[in-house]
Amino acid sequence: MKLFVDTAKIEDIRKAEEMGVICGVTTNPSLIAKEGGRSQEDVLKEIASIVDGPISGEVKATTVDAEGMIAEGREIAKLHENMVVKIPMTAEGLKATKVLASEGIKCNVTLIFSANQALLAAKAGAAYVSPFLGRLDDVSQPGIDLIESIVEIFANDPEIDTEIIAASIRNPIHVTDCAMAGADIATVPYPVIEQMTKHPLTDIGIEKFQKDYIAVFGK
Ligand code: E4P
Numbered sequence: 001m002k003l004f005v006d007t008a009k010i011e012d013i014r015k016a017e018e019m020g021v022i023c024g025v026t027t028n029p030s031l032i033a034k035e036g037g038r039s040q041e042d043v044l045k046e047i048a049s050i051v052d053g054p055i056s057g058e059v060k061a062t063t064v065d066a067e068g069m070i071a072e073g074r075e076i077a078k079l080h081e082n083m084v085v086k087i088p089m090t091a092e093g094l095k096a097t098k099v100l101a102s103e104g105i106k107c108n109v110t111l112i113f114s115a116n117q118a119l120l121a122a123k124a125g126a127a128y129v130s131p132f133l134g135r136l137d138d139v140s141q142p143g144i145d146l147i148e149s150i151v152e153i154f155a156n157d158p159e160i161d162t163e164i165i166a167a168s169i170r171n172p173i174h175v176t177d178c179a180m181a182g183a184d185i186a187t188v189p190y191p192v193i194e195q196m197t198k199h200p201l202t203d204i205g206i207e208k209f210q211k212d213y214i215a216v217f218g219k
Helices: 010-019 029-033 040-050 066-079 091-102 115-124 133-138 143-156 172-181 190-197 200-217
Strands: 002-006 055-058 083-088 107-112 128-131 163-166 185-188
Touching: 002 010, 002 190, 010 040, 010 190, 040 055, 040 066, 055 107, 066 083, 066 091, 083 091, 091 107, 091 115, 107 115, 115 128, 115 143, 128 143, 133 143, 133 172, 143 163, 143 172, 163 172, 172 185, 172 190, 185 190
Parallel strands: 002 185, 055 083, 083 107, 107 128, 128 163, 163 185
Antiparallel strands: none
16 A cells, blocks of 8 residues: 655655655645645645655635536646646536546545445546545544445456545554555555654663663763
8 A cells, every 4th residue: 555645734745755655645625725825836836846746636625616627627737747636526526537537637536435436436537536534433434444345346347447545544543454455545644654653662672772782882
């Protein structure tokens, strides 16, 4: 399973990139809005200069018609060759996905909460689907079940080459579960990546190695 970082915060993207663990970035309107009023265009261009991999930028949250999404999608795609256009999972979004995909523009259909939504997005030509597992967990529906269903449905259909991006990841257990379920990608907030680096026994081990080393060799 590949790892993307789910943020528009440049500092966090740099840190994840320097660690060598991510190969893509996803953003959304809420994440872009947190970046102090910077335009999405500016933020996406800067991200593209840091990470050499798929970068999802979403159409405007207020754009709900296919025509509008297609026009914005074309502009997002022009920003950089690695750009992926994120489209909300609606009937209009599917229409936009079909047109953009036919033009060779990669689409990431987002806000997927059911297996049928993922199937429709794949049929419309999405390069990626983003099922949101954390938000399902929040309403007491096991998000991992959705990931498992989509993995199985896509594996059963040789026509589908859409990749599954497990999204709305809230903790390291989500990441492990998604990897075990067969998701192609997990898009992970940077604080969760940091949590994934840690284990109390690692810290205890480092401390003991340092103590033993210093006792014999000094600093
Ligand atoms: C997906 O690409 C979204 O950006 C994201 O994972 C949403 O996560 P949230 O539910 O934590 O907002």
